[in-house]
Amino acid sequence: MELKARKKISLFNILNITGFVLFSILVIYPFWQTIVLSFSSAESASSLGVNLWPDQWITDAYKYMFSNDNIGIAYLNTIIRTVAGTFLIVTFTILAAYPLSKKDLPYRNVFTIFFLIAMFFSGGMIPDYLLIKNLGLIDNSLALILPSAVNVFFIIIMRNYFMTIDKGLEESALIDGANYFIILTKIIIPVSKPVIATVALWAAVYHWNEWFHALVYIQDDAKTVLQIVVRDMLTAMDLSNNQNAQVGGGGMASSELLLSNVRAATVMISIGPIVLIYPFVQKYFIKGIMIGSLKG
Incomplete structure (x- = not known):
């Protein structure tokens, strides 16, 4: 046996x-x-078959992408937006989720329903634009951060996670004279790293990839973000040709670079930072989303 x-x-x-x-x-x-x-040459990229290693490492596609004068400042703007936007989302999510996790909060269900209504219904693009315009945020970097600072889905996930924390921790702290702000910062946040890391990752990915608000609200090229610059460079190419249409630029002959090379370089430039960050928060990700989604 x-x-x-x-x-x-x-x-x-x-x-x-x-x-x-x-x-x-x-x-x-x-x-x-x-x-x-x-990193492949035009000849290697145009050949059929599986290419597990380039014949020679060539950076022409990256040189072409970085030949745009605005891409450096756009990269910096995107990093600043991602860091600031993620910080605001995490901060407001914690401040909203912690009170809603208290069953003795007056009108708790009313506040929850109010948040849920805002989650499922919105004014639409035109009211959003008029609001941003009346606030004087047109061509202002705050227009890329403030509208998304509160996310109801994140609040619900974090509220449910807070509800799983042992109430004895808070009760003992209250007996020792701690107020709710101290409890939140000294007890709740340290034991909530999984859900905070999960929300932070979601927020960072959103701000890094989001480009529509920059397209609508930002007019100055010095304030634009990476996704807009990359989008404009790809749009400026002759997309009417086939996928392997040859492109030139950045001091290179048109025969030295393929559109497929540039698109691959664009992907790597766009997702690089997020891919590097993910391994550091991955260990919290599964635990945070699972626990935060169970208890209602």
Whole structure:
């Protein structure tokens, strides 16, 4: 019996490991292929087949992307927007979620319904634009941060997480004379790292990728964000040609660069910082979203 059980366990482990290895390859290969394509020459990129390693590492696509004078300031603007926007979202989410997690909060259900209505219904693009205009935020970087500072979905997730925290921690702190602000900053926030990291990651990804508000509200090129500059550069190319249409620029002959190279470089430039940040918060991500989504 033990021998049969060991054979079954061994077979299960082999199949399990094999399945995960194949799945990992399916996930990693497109990302690696994009990296290889962004550093490949035009001849290598245009050849058919699987390219796991470029014939030679060429940075022409990146030189072309960074030949735009605005891309440096746009990158800096995007970083500043992402950091400031993430900080505001996390701060307001905590300040709204903590009171709503208290069952003895007066009119708690009324406030919750109010938040939910705002979550499912909005005024639309024109009222949003008129509001931003009346606030004097047209062509102001605050227009990219303030409208998204409060996210009801994040508040609900964090509120549910706070409700799972042992009430004895707060009660003992209250007996020792601590007020709710001290309890929040010294007790609740330190034990809520998983859900805070999860919300921070969501907020950072949103601000890094979001470009529509910059397109509508920002007029000065010195205040624009990376996604707009990249979008304009790709739009300026001759998209009527096929995917491997040759493009020139940045001091290079048109035969030295393919549109597919530039698109691959664009992907790497756009997602690079987020990919680097994710491993540091990944260990909190699953725990934060699962616990924060269970208790209502």
